[in-house]
Amino acid sequence: MAIPLLAQMKVKGAYAKYSKIESQYGYTGYEVARKILDNSGLYQVKVEETPGSLSDHYDPRTRTVRLSTNNYYGKSLAGAAVAAHEVGHAVQHDRKYAFLSFRHLLFPVANFGSSLSWIFIMIGLFTQATGLFAIGIALLAVGVLFQIVTLPVEFNASTRAMAMLTNYNIITTEEVKPSKKVLQAAALTYVAATLVAVAELVRLVLMFTGFGNSDD
Numbered sequence: 001m002a003i004p005l006l007a008q009m010k011v012k013g014a015y016a017k018y019s020k021i022e023s024q025y026g027y028t029g030y031e032v033a034r035k036i037l038d039n040s041g042l043y044q045v046k047v048e049e050t051p052g053s054l055s056d057h058y059d060p061r062t063r064t065v066r067l068s069t070n071n072y073y074g075k076s077l078a079g080a081a082v083a084a085h086e087v088g089h090a091v092q093h094d095r096k097y098a099f100l101s102f103r104h105l106l107f108p109v110a111n112f113g114s115s116l117s118w119i120f121i122m123i124g125l126f127t128q129a130t131g132l133f134a135i136g137i138a139l140l141a142v143g144v145l146f147q148i149v150t151l152p153v154e155f156n157a158s159t160r161a162m163a164m165l166t167n168y169n170i171i172t173t174e175e176v177k178p179s180k181k182v183l184q185a186a187a188l189t190y191v192a193a194t195l196v197a198v199a200e201l202v203r204l205v206l207m208f209t210g211f212g213n214s215d216d
């Protein structure tokens with residue numbers, strides 16, 4: 001429980017610090033996203049504002065990069081890094097980056113599976129039905145696999161973001177390190193969430209093997 005909480009705090013910390021520092025070239029998040037998209041030939045990808053804090057994301061269905069209000073209008077270094085990262089996902093989508101395609105393929109099963117898995121696990125446990133328990137674990141495993149596949153997708157989007165920020169002269173060389181810090185902190189939340197999910201799965205598998213043994 002403490003790991004994701006600490007990761008969340010680290011993201012908020014790095015983001016809070018660099019969201020107060022304006023980037024030297026002074027582009028807004030919108031301008032950063034538009035500039036990188038246009039330079040990558042992705043003129044059809046839209047950039048929109050979305051309410052909330054750290055609600056920034058790329059929507060593959062509508063091919064839209066959505067930036068939170070502060071990042072959309074603001075000229076901060078953190079906002080530029082986040083905008084470039086989200087555009088990184090749009091570029092992955094366009095270039096058919098394998099891990100992203102695999103993630104999209106898993107999404108419906110993982111989404112449906114993780115909500116149903118606990119029902120199977122609970123009923124399996126209460127009725128001592130090994131088969132139902134096993135189905136529950138299998139469904140949960142798909143959800144965990146989805147989280148694991150998310151990791152290379154996130155790291156790759158950040159690597160692309162850093163390259164594009166420097167190649168298209170959006171940040172200066174001194175700004176590379178702090179931008180990286182913001183993106184690394186954000187990646188840490190995904191790593192933490194995945195570690196927790198894997199630990200939970202292992203715990204259930206161990207419970208399952210113990211469960212089977214008790215029948216003998």
Ligand SMILES: [Zn+2]
Pocket residue numbers: 085086089154157
């Ligand atoms: Zn991302």
